[in-house]
Amino acid sequence: MSDNILKSWIAFLPVSAGLFMVLLDVSVLNVALPRIAEDFRATMSDLQWIMNAYTLTMVVLLVITGRIGDMVRRDRFFIFGMAIFTLGSFLCAQSWNTQSIIAFRALQAVGGTILSGNTLAIAAELFPPGKRGEVMGLNAILIASSFTLGPIIGGWLTTNFSWHWVFYINVPIGIISIIGAWFLLPPLGGKEKVPVDLLGAALLSIGLGALTLGIIKGQDWGWTNQKTISCFIVAIPYLIAFIMREITYEYPMLDLSLFKIRNFSVCMAATPILFFGMSASLFVIPYFLQGLKFLSAEDSGYWMVAIPIMNTLVAPISGRLSDRINPKYLMTLGPILFAVGLYNLTHIYLDIGYWEFFALIAPMGLGMGLLMSPSFNVMISSVPIEKVGMANGTIRSMNTLAQAMGVAVGGVLLTARMKEWIPGYANQVPDPGTMRILLNYARYGYPAPLIAMVEGFIDSMQHVFTIMVLFPLITAVIIAVFLKGGEHLSRVRTATAY
Structure with missing residues (x-):
């Protein structure tokens, strides 16, 4: 490893720590x-907004913050984002009611958006073509690990300390990352000295905000409810107006000509489809593990650990190989393996053991590792370096929106199936409290509600998995048919020849 590459890896350490913190949160x-x-005596609606304030803010701001990173010193902008995220985390821990924690979660998300919207761009500037595959592997590991390590870390902190430490833990990590980034990151970004498209930013924020709000609240409000429909009605003209603005404005917030780049467009179409299917499937598993198998949140995290383990083993290798062999092969095989894991879960049953469950979901981790790091590498390498922040923010925004849509659609599929088992079913989930009540009913001679909930939920969960198998397969077909892997290799070889 050359001295320059070693310095780049050292400089990227605080960046990766910041990204992991944001994803884990x-x-x-x-x-x-x-x-x-x-x-706080919070209602279910309050709890949903504590989560939604974070997601909504990120979707709205990701493209904008990625674009700003192209215009200013990206290293300083990253530090600024880290400072906001750290401050937001501290204030969340100090919250005194639900309204304050919702507000501080939104502030936290502003910082998280700056970090997430510029991480891949920082990697593209630190590492030359031909060396980016490995760092994209690290990025893929952080994404996969955050899904399952979160419950383990959160459960341990909440059990042994208090919920406040879920936020306090970010403060020392944030401070260390700020110091590390200040001293280790070289001057980055500032490739384009152009005005910020404030009107485009406003149109995009309103359009994406309304769309995301309708998606994440649609199941609670009802998909035919006036509030849900109003969100979509508001979103459509604003997003159309944003597109028209970007086509005609000299300095667009999102340069739509990026979508003329074939490999960028292929990956932009394919990866959100996988994220959609993944989130629609994985969100139901904790209810199975905690509600039906009565595992703690921390233990359920251990049950899911096969995904990050397999991903960690594969992602660095696939990232490196994507600069040496045609990445189309890796990126096509990945979704197919993920589909195999989902198909395995269609046979899940109540008394399944740990290692059998580990084996069932392991292909999902392998599939993510084979797809994510090569796809990020191909996308970022295909766009001009002065627009890499714009591309980074767009990628993150689309994937985050796809995840929100996946959870919403997965919930609809699960609820519709459960209604066939339980008349009048109204979005209940088999949480531990509900299941203990049903167990008590069974002990007193009324087993029917317990049986209906257990059998109905397992069948409904299998139903969701069966439908979601289709989405990674669609991803595989899009990549196999449309991706030009040879073009990526030619670009890498040309860059490394100089």
């Missing part, structure tokens, strides 16, 4: 919500 909070509800 979504799943780590889930475990703490019951304690927060107890302390």
